[in-house]
Amino acid sequence: MKFEYRYHGRSEVSQDAGGASTMRFAPDTLRPPTHFVADVRQPLVFREAMAALHAVVVADLRFKPKDRSVYFAWLQNQQAELLAQFMARAEQLKAQIAPLQEELQDLRKRKTAVMGPFFTARQQYFNWLYQANKEAWFVLDPVITVHPDRVLFEAFSQDESSYGLLSCEHGVFHAASDMAYGTTNVDYSDALHAALQQVRDYRPLRLNIDPSGFGVSTGHLDGDWHEPKIDVPESWVRGFLQVSSAMTLPAVRLHLHPMDIHNIVLRLVRRRERVGPRSLRFILKPGEGVQIAFDPWGDVLQCPRSRHDATEAREIRIWGRRRLQQLERLIPLASGFTVSLLGSGMPSFWQAQLPGMQFTLGLSGWSANDWSRQGNFSLLQLRQTLAAETHTRVFAALAECWVASTDVLCQTTGLDSSTVIAALGLYVQAGRVLIDLGDAQTPLWRLRELTREPLPLDQLRYASPQEGQAVALVQARALSKLSTTQDGIYRVLTATCKATPTGSKTLALRLVLDADQRIVDGHCECDFFFRNKLMRGPCEHLLGLRMAADLQAAPIVAQQTEDRAHV
Numbered sequence: 001m002k003f004e005y006r007y008h009g010r011s012e013v014s015q016d017a018g019g020a021s022t023m024r025f026a027p028d029t030l031r032p033p034t035h036f037v038a039d040v041r042q043p044l045v046f047r048e049a050m051a052a053l054h055a056v057v058v059a060d061l062r063f064k065p066k067d068r069s070v071y072f073a074w075l076q077n078q079q080a081e082l083l084a085q086f087m088a089r090a091e092q093l094k095a096q097i098a099p100l101q102e103e104l105q106d107l108r109k110r111k112t113a114v115m116g117p118f119f120t121a122r123q124q125y126f127n128w129l130y131q132a133n134k135e136a137w138f139v140l141d142p143v144i145t146v147h148p149d150r151v152l153f154e155a156f157s158q159d160e161s162s163y164g165l166l167s168c169e170h171g172v173f174h175a176a177s178d179m180a181y182g183t184t185n186v187d188y189s190d191a192l193h194a195a196l197q198q199v200r201d202y203r204p205l206r207l208n209i210d211p212s213g214f215g216v217s218t219g220h221l222d223g224d225w226h227e228p229k230i231d232v233p234e235s236w237v238r239g240f241l242q243v244s245s246a247m248t249l250p251a252v253r254l255h256l257h258p259m260d261i262h263n264i265v266l267r268l269v270r271r272r273e274r275v276g277p278r279s280l281r282f283i284l285k286p287g288e289g290v291q292i293a294f295d296p297w298g299d300v301l302q303c304p305r306s307r308h309d310a311t312e313a314r315e316i317r318i319w320g321r322r323r324l325q326q327l328e329r330l331i332p333l334a335s336g337f338t339v340s341l342l343g344s345g346m347p348s349f350w351q352a353q354l355p356g357m358q359f360t361l362g363l364s365g366w367s368a369n370d371w372s373r374q375g376n377f378s379l380l381q382l383r384q385t386l387a388a389e390t391h392t393r394v395f396a397a398l399a400e401c402w403v404a405s406t407d408v409l410c411q412t413t414g415l416d417s418s419t420v421i422a423a424l425g426l427y428v429q430a431g432r433v434l435i436d437l438g439d440a441q442t443p444l445w446r447l448r449e450l451t452r453e454p455l456p457l458d459q460l461r462y463a464s465p466q467e468g469q470a471v472a473l474v475q476a477r478a479l480s481k482l483s484t485t486q487d488g489i490y491r492v493l494t495a496t497c498k499a500t501p502t503g504s505k506t507l508a509l510r511l512v513l514d515a516d517q518r519i520v521d522g523h524c525e526c527d528f529f530f531r532n533k534l535m536r537g538p539c540e541h542l543l544g545l546r547m548a549a550d551l552q553a554a555p556i557v558a559q560q561t562e563d564r565a566h567v
């Protein structure tokens with residue numbers, strides 16, 4: 001998926017003679033003019049919050065295989081030699097080979113001596129490139145939204161698993177001199193992040209989402225312009241939309257003390273696990289503080305100062321816990337953290353309450369987006385049967401005021417709240433509306449066009465045709481006799497499933513998940529499985545079985561799924 005931007009100048013942090021800094025963001029001039037110029041009241045808090053957003057942008061916890069090409073080259077070399085020895089059965093040949101081999105060895109030694117400095121220099125170059133060219137890692141430039149009450153910064157990680165949203169009240173700024181509401185991408189670089197680290201509390205800081213580029217004629221491009229064209233993987237865009245739309249779902253909320261977050265991060269930094277499950281288990285009992293168990297060690301962290309709103313005893317597990325280190329810099333500044341848990345293996349949201357700001361870290365169910373975990377979230381993208389006229393009415397009402405609560409939109413449109421939520425849910429999935437959990441009890445809907453051109457939703461909806469068919473199977477209730485048994489560290493799911501949502505033929509399914517909930521084995525009686533086994537990912541029946549089991553583990557989300565499917 002191709003994205004194009006046109007920036008006037010580069011984003012930078014500059015200092016004037018008096019020591020005041022200006023953080024200038026160059027907005028995308030191809031989008032409707034959006035600007036904001038104001039002084040930041042608490043530069044230090046703002047700096048740390050932006051640093052947390054940076055941590056999200058560069059986060060990549062994917063498994064990186066070791067480079068073994070050198071080893072294989074060596075092995076190939078050895079094979080030739082071994083073969084040569086084998087062929088030389090005759091003593092005479094061996095005698096001939098021996099001096100040649102000696103000569104060869106000598107030649108190799110000399111070659112190593114000659115080439116050694118080159119290999120060392122090459123390695124140094126690659127190390128330098130890795131450090132110097134970090135900008136090449138950034139996938140999509142962050143998005144800034146200027147609204148009548150807040151300024152928001154959003155970003156999504158490289159590994160497609162973490163979402164960051166920094167939401168600043170206008171009270172954080174003073175002497176605002178220029179403002180135009182809207183959403184734009186901003187030029188962003190590692191150099192900008194490094195310069196931001198120089199910001200100090202005693203030096204005034206001005207935030208400048210620079211309007212100058214919009215006034216300049218774009219007829220011909222002088223040296224001040226640059227136009228990056230970025231090719232973003234579809235799965236990245238899909239991940240962004242999925243994680244942000246999960247915020248619209250109901251969740252169990254916990255309120256944790258900053259020390260609790262510190263203790264979680266500390267335990268993870270101190271120890272490394274070699275085997276799964278690599279999960280955090282939240283043990284919630286009504287009237288008691290939150291307990292957090294660390295697998296596979298079984299340590300339990302007691303959080304006596306915490307609160308939660310679970311009305312019955314529950315245990316919720318989340319994976320990819322090392323991503324919580326992205327919150328580390330906010331711990332000393334936050335007054336508390338609000339955590340929203342949707343269910344085991346589902347996304348979670350960690351919101352730091354900062355003075356005048358909230359930083360939300362959204363985590364997908366897992367830190368890796370590989371096929372063995374595919375399909376754990378697609379059900380949340382539901383089939384909606386609202387009339388087109390209804391959507392557009394709700395959207396137009398929101399577009400008028402930029403930001404509104406569900407109640408306000410019900411009043412202006414005369415529709416009931418479930419219709420308004422369903423309609424806006426669709427726009428959230430399309431990247432055109434953002435849900436801001438804010439600091440209030442009532443979340444706010446905000447107009448935010450993620451991209452200049454509308455996203456091709458049909459293309460983005462599912463990761464594979466099997467995933468789309470699996471959703472149809474679950475919605476048609478084609479699965480029956482679902483059972484889950486634990487076999488040592490493995491979880492075995494079995495069920496029978498109709499071959500197609502409306503057909504009568506049934507198939508017996510079996511799926512085995514490991515302690516980290518990865519698919520390790522499975523069996524189905526359909527054609528796709530017969531031909532491909534699991535080599536091209538699971539068939540729609542096995543994916544459907546997995547989704548149905550996930551929904552059982554997340555009762556509140558399942559209820560919402562039911563409600564929404566019947567809107």
Ligand SMILES: [Zn+2]
Pocket residue numbers: 507524525526527528529539540541542
């Ligand atoms: Zn199948």
